[in-house]
Amino acid sequence: MKRILKYLWKYKYLYIIPILSMFIAIGLDMLNPVIYQKIIDDVIKAGNHGILSRLLLALLGITLGRGIFGYIREFLFDYAGAKVTFDIRNDLFKHIQKLPFSYFDGINTGELMSRTTEDINNIWNAIGFAIMFFIEQVLYLIIATTLLFTIDWKLALICLSIMPPMLFLAMKLEKKIGEAYEKLSDQSAVLNTTAQENLAGVRLVKAFGREKYELEKFFKQNEENYELNLNQARIWAKYHPVIEFFSNLVLVVVISAGGIFVVGNHITLGELVKFNGYIMMLIWPLRLMGWLTNIIARCNASAKRIFAIMDVEPEIKSPANPIYPTKVQGEIIFDNVSFKYKDQYVLKNININVPAGSTVAIMGATGAGKTSIINLIGRYYDCTEGRVLFDGVDVKSLDLEFLRDNISVVMQDTFLFSDTIEENIKFSTENVSEEEFNKVVMESQVDDFVKEMEEGYQTVIGERGVGLSGGQKQRISIARALLKKSKVLILDDATSALDMETEYQIQKALEKRKDITKFIIAHRISAVKNADEIIILDKGEIVEQGNHKTLLLKKGRYYEIYSEQFKDLDILADGLKEEVI
Numbered sequence: 175m176k177r178i179l180k181y182l183w184k185y186k187y188l189y190i191i192p193i194l195s196m197f198i199a200i201g202l203d204m205l206n207p208v209i210y211q212k213i214i215d216d217v218i219k220a221g222n223h224g225i226l227s228r229l230l231l232a233l234l235g236i237t238l239g240r241g242i243f244g245y246i247r248e249f250l251f252d253y254a255g256a257k258v259t260f261d262i263r264n265d266l267f268k269h270i271q272k273l274p275f276s277y278f279d280g281i282n283t284g285e286l287m288s289r290t291t292e293d294i295n296n297i298w299n300a301i302g303f304a305i306m307f308f309i310e311q312v313l314y315l316i317i318a319t320t321l322l323f324t325i326d327w328k329l330a331l332i333c334l335s336i337m338p339p340m341l342f343l344a345m346k347l348e349k350k351i352g353e354a355y356e357k358l359s360d361q362s363a364v365l366n367t368t369a370q371e372n373l374a375g376v377r378l379v380k381a382f383g384r385e386k387y388e389l390e391k392f393f394k395q396n397e398e399n400y401e402l403n404l405n406q407a408r409i410w411a412k413y414h415p416v417i418e419f420f421s422n423l424v425l426v427v428v429i430s431a432g433g434i435f436v437v438g439n440h441i442t443l444g445e446l447v448k449f450n451g452y453i454m455m456l457i458w459p460l461r462l463m464g465w466l467t468n469i470i471a472r473c474n475a476s477a478k479r480i481f482a483i484m485d486v487e488p489e490i491k492s493p494a495n496p497i498y499p500t501k502v503q504g505e506i507i508f509d510n511v512s513f514k515y516k517d518q519y520v521l522k523n524i525n526i527n528v529p530a531g532s533t534v535a536i537m538g539a540t541g542a543g544k545t546s547i548i549n550l551i552g553r554y555y556d557c558t559e560g561r562v563l564f565d566g567v568d569v570k571s572l573d574l575e576f577l578r579d580n581i582s583v584v585m586q587d588t589f590l591f592s593d594t595i596e597e598n599i600k601f602s603t604e605n606v607s608e609e610e611f612n613k614v615v616m617e618s619q620v621d622d623f624v625k626e627m628e629e630g631y632q633t634v635i636g637e638r639g640v641g642l643s644g645g646q647k648q649r650i651s652i653a654r655a656l657l658k659k660s661k662v663l664i665l666d667d668a669t670s671a672l673d674m675e676t677e678y679q680i681q682k683a684l685e686k687r688k689d690i691t692k693f694i695i696a697h698r699i700s701a702v703k704n705a706d707e708i709i710i711l712d713k714g715e716i717v718e719q720g721n722h723k724t725l726l727l728k729k730g731r732y733y734e735i736y737s738e739q740f741k742d743l744d745i746l747a748d749g750l751k752e753e754v755i
């Protein structure tokens with residue numbers, strides 16, 4: 175809560191007017207019963223009809239003022255609350271963007287989604303209205319109780335004696351409802367995840383004929399959800415009528431005991447009406463107290479979860495005095511690099527020299543450590559031992575933003591946003607000229623298929639738009655990376671879904687890019703054979719290194735892969751074989 179108060183403090187001036195309006199609105203509310211009393215005692219009983227019009231005018235004024243100040247209070251509290259929630263959500267999102275890959279290894283997306291939506295909403299509920307309501311209700315309780323005692327302390331004591339059981343029951347109801355709500359909220363998250371996974375993986379479900387299993391899983395969770403909803407209704411049905419009974423009982427007691435007090439001339443009829451007015455002002459605060467404390471408690475729990483994320487210090491960040499090289503060449507050196515995820519080494523003693531503008535290809539079985547190697551260049555993870563040098567400077571000494579600006583990565587899992595093809599390509603680059611755009615879409619063979627589309631580059635990809643093939647998605651990702659104009663380009667298995675011809679065309683275009691250092695992870699010989707250096711990785715260690723020719727002559731691991739991939743070509747004539755390879 176303290177941390178939320180810090181955010182609130184920033185907007186302290188925005189709270190002055192709504193707080194003042196709240197006090198005025200409460201003050202006006204307190205005047206209402208006084209006017210009623212005067213109408214009954216002075217106008218109806220004493221026959222002083224002359225003041226009626228003034229009293230009615232006052233009543234009208236109070237009602238109007240109450241409405242206006244109530245509106246100002248409500249709107250400005252909401253306004254300030256929205257600003258605070260906006261800041262918290264932005265800060266949280268900004269912080270999440272700074273967190274390293276390793277953080278996301280240990281948390282699932284669903285959990286982070288809950289933090290940025292449900293938990294933020296809980297905070298919004300509390301600071302948008304619950305805290306304001308809570309303060310307001312406490313003020314009503316204090317002022318109305320005091321005023322009751324000023325009318326007649328004995329009557330006040332009699333009537334207030336019924337209040338504690340009502341408060342107790344209201345708190346108990348809210349406690350039970352709160353617990354049931356938490357269970358329902360957790361269960362709804364599971365239900366949503368199941369539905370989301372099923373919908374996202376609908377093709378897989380159908381391909382494996384798992385509809386029945388998925389349906390049963392969903393039905394079971396929906397049943398649990400239904401039960402929990404029912405449980406909430408049962409709790410409500412159990413407590414609510416009793417609370418209603420006590421609320422009504424208070425009124426019965428006020429009228430009965432108050433009637434006796436009026437008959438006994440202890441108070442006037444008008445005073446009884448005034449008394450009744452203040453009693454009414456107590457019932458709602460008492461009934462709402464549990465509900466409001468629940469919302470505030472929920473906000474507290476959510477704030478704890480949100481600030482726990484905000485307190486995670488990104489392990490990978492710019493050094494205190496980062497280096498900004500004035501000229502970037504793109505030379506990369508792995509100097510005796512080892513790396514482990516938690517306790518397990520996945521890379522051992524890696525030494526690679528990649529001169530600026532050259533191409534290095536990395537091959538190896540799945541899990542050999544190919545992605546882990548390239549992840550160290552842009553510091554998505556930091557190496558455990560050794561150094562990765564960018565133009566001779568340890569990447570850990572460079573400004574992180576500068577480093578990443580100079581690296582373009584096409585990841586193994588292509589991810590495109592539900593936006594136009596053009597926006598997907600321009601994703602990370604600002605001020606793109608038409609010429610630059612046209613160049614990269616040609617190089618990445620995107621233009622080939624986009625020009626066939628009715629809406630061309632304005633075609634929306636995703637749920638509302640057309641679907642794309644795996645190869646088309648890869649081509650768009652390559653165009654996106656090329657447009658970034660970084661000195662280092664990393665293609666992590668980025669051409670695996672392409673046909674040989676398209677892959678060849680892209681390679682030809684990349685070969686012409688002598689100003690870019692290229693890292694290519696691939697499984698096909700055709701994708702790596704023209705690289706200046708080919709690295710064969712096995713269980714995190716380099717087992718072979720050289721160019722296509724030297725590695726073939728070596729007749730080692732590379733040669734084995736080569737033979738395996740081209741064994742069927744033995745039957746082809748030598749000339750044709752040469753061309754295919």
Ligand SMILES: Nc1ncnc2c1ncn2[C@@H]1O[C@H](COP(=O)(O)OP(=O)(O)OP(=O)(O)O)[C@@H](O)[C@H]1O
Nearest residue numbers: 279515520538539540541542543544545546547586
């Ligand atoms: N985030 C992670 N946390 C822990 N271990 C990981 C993580 N990512 C990869 N590993 C492990 O590190 C090893 C190397 O993985 P890496 O992804 O670098 O292999 P790869 O050669 O790129 O494989 P593939 O060809 O399947 O992409 C594997 O044993 C893998 O299980």
